[in-house]
Amino acid sequence: MDTDHLIIGGGAAGVFAALTAAEYGRRCIILEPNEQIGRKLRITGKGRCNLTNNCTQSEFMEHIPRNNSFLYSSIARCTPQDIMYYFSNLGVPLKTERGNRVFPVSDKAQDIVQALALELKKKKIPVIREKVKSLCIENGCCVGAKTTNGKIYRAATTLLATGGISYPATGSTGDGFRMAEKVGHTIISPVPSLVPIETEEVWCKDAMGLSLKNVSLKLYNKNKCIYESLGEMLFTHFGVSGPLVLRASAHILDEAPENYYLKIDLKPGLNIEQLDKRLQRDFSEMPNKAIGTILRGLLPTKLIPVILLLIELSPETKAHDITRVQRQALANQIKNLPLTIKAFRPVEEAIITRGGICVKEINAKTMESKLMPNLYFAGEIIDVDGYTGGFNLQIAFSTAFSAGTAMALKDI
Numbered sequence: 220m221d222t223d224h225l226i227i228g229g230g231a232a233g234v235f236a237a238l239t240a241a242e243y244g245r246r247c248i249i250l251e252p253n254e255q256i257g258r259k260l261r262i263t264g265k266g267r268c269n270l271t272n273n274c275t276q277s278e279f280m281e282h283i284p285r286n287n288s289f290l291y292s293s294i295a296r297c298t299p300q301d302i303m304y305y306f307s308n309l310g311v312p313l314k315t316e317r318g319n320r321v322f323p324v325s326d327k328a329q330d331i332v333q334a335l336a337l338e339l340k341k342k343k344i345p346v347i348r349e350k351v352k353s354l355c356i357e358n359g360c361c362v363g364a365k366t367t368n369g370k371i372y373r374a375a376t377t378l379l380a381t382g383g384i385s386y387p388a389t390g391s392t393g394d395g396f397r398m399a400e401k402v403g404h405t406i407i408s409p410v411p412s413l414v415p416i417e418t419e420e421v422w423c424k425d426a427m428g429l430s431l432k433n434v435s436l437k438l439y440n441k442n443k444c445i446y447e448s449l450g451e452m453l454f455t456h457f458g459v460s461g462p463l464v465l466r467a468s469a470h471i472l473d474e475a476p477e478n479y480y481l482k483i484d485l486k487p488g489l490n491i492e493q494l495d496k497r498l499q500r501d502f503s504e505m506p507n508k509a510i511g512t513i514l515r516g517l518l519p520t521k522l523i524p525v526i527l528l529l530i531e532l533s534p535e536t537k538a539h540d541i542t543r544v545q546r547q548a549l550a551n552q553i554k555n556l557p558l559t560i561k562a563f564r565p566v567e568e569a570i571i572t573r574g575g576i577c578v579k580e581i582n583a584k585t586m587e588s589k590l591m592p593n594l595y596f597a598g599e600i601i602d603v604d605g606y607t608g609g610f611n612l613q614i615a616f617s618t619a620f621s622a623g624t625a626m627a628l629k630d631i
């Protein structure tokens with residue numbers, strides 16, 4: 220045997236599983252095609268790394284829209300607070316921001332990656348620059364893996380932690396799905412989640428670059444509002460993006476995105492009557508001013524022509540010429556600016572991949588395959604995903620902890 224435990228993938232999950240198993244004095248080897256570990260980790264949280272979410276376990280589960288029962292055991296054994304303690308002990312001070320989101324005090328994801336790399340060195344865990352092509356199976360058990368260079372690494376247990384298929388430039392290209400499928404696992408179709416949204420409205424392109432803060436975004440399915448949240452969003456050349464949009468995308472479940480639509484409330488702090496009163500006051504204070512000018516005090520300039528076009532009112536219309544019906548239509552449009560969803564952006568642009576190895580085929584306590592003895596899984600490769608806020612990295616760490624512990628405790 221070349222090693223006790225062979226870890227395929229040097230991302231958050233693979234590295235943490237190796238470090239966990241090494242705590243038991245076990246030998247581990249990580250195979251990773253990138254020059255350095257944690258390429259995706261480096262770009263998390265816009266380079267700041269939203270490491271975890273400092274919440275309770277029951278709050279955590281509320282942020283996992285699918286298959287959350289699969290995570291009960293691993294989250295209980297490696298909690299967000301355990302991860303905070305772990306990285307603080309590695310010498311990375313952390314801070315908790317709005318929404319319990321945890322970041323390094325330095326605001327540098329690089330510090331997290333460096334701390335892990337240093338720990339791998341201390342524990343003498345080699346990271347070998349190799350891309351795995353297939354799993355090696357003998358007598359119905361996984362005995363290691365073969366690389367694209369033809370080298371075979373034999374191990375008592377093998378962990379597949381190759382991530383999903385989003386941001387493939389970071390190395391996550393879906394190899395793990397193909398390898399697992401080949402040995403009999405079911406792959407739930409990988410689709411994008413936490414992803415920007417393409418809209419029908421061509422005016423979004425004109426508003427490109429506009430970032431809206433403190434707005435409310437509502438997601439509707441068949442006229443029923445299924446999600447609403449306050450925060451920040453962004454207009455792009457294809458439609459909309461930003462935290463509010465990414466979070467909303469995770470609520471678009473089985474049906475096609477075209478069955479859903481969005482509404483932006485540009486003034487969530489005012490109800491419709493209060494907004495109407497505000498417009499009445501502005502109009503009576505500036506009766507001879509054009510509506511296009513008056514609205515500058517209330518709305519981002521780029522959205523004024525859009526809103527006026529939607530209610531068929533010329534920007535040149537003087538305030539004193541605006542009827543009550545027109546004013547009420549204006550207030551309604553400001554509180555309910557509609558966006559028709561055309562499609563998701565491709566999975567390559569998604570923060571995470573929804574889908575992956577079917578959880579029914581994995582032991583939720585040990586992360587061992589129920590179909591192939593000595594094969595384990597951890598991280599985004601598994602069909603479980605969370606909303607934004609540090610939940611996805613915590614899933615990677617917790618499943619890796621369960622896998623690393625179980626592999627190390629296995630009789631070999």
Ligand SMILES: Cc1cc2nc3c(=O)[nH]c(=O)nc-3n(C[C@H](O)[C@H](O)[C@H](O)COP(=O)(O)OP(=O)(O)OC[C@H]3O[C@@H](n4cnc5c(N)ncnc54)[C@H](O)[C@@H]3O)c2cc1C
Binds near residue numbers: 269571615
């Ligand atoms: C832009 C962006 C920002 C994000 N921000 C956050 C955030 O702030 N907080 C949060 O919780 N989550 C965030 N996420 C999600 C989070 O990064 C992932 O869920 C997490 O990295 C998954 O870890 P993983 O180890 O399972 O997979 P990955 O991090 O994708 O690692 C998989 C590794 O496997 C390697 N690999 C692939 N194929 C092979 C092969 N054939 N042989 C050997 N190795 C292979 C890859 O090179 C890669 O290094 C973000 C994601 C993106 C894209």
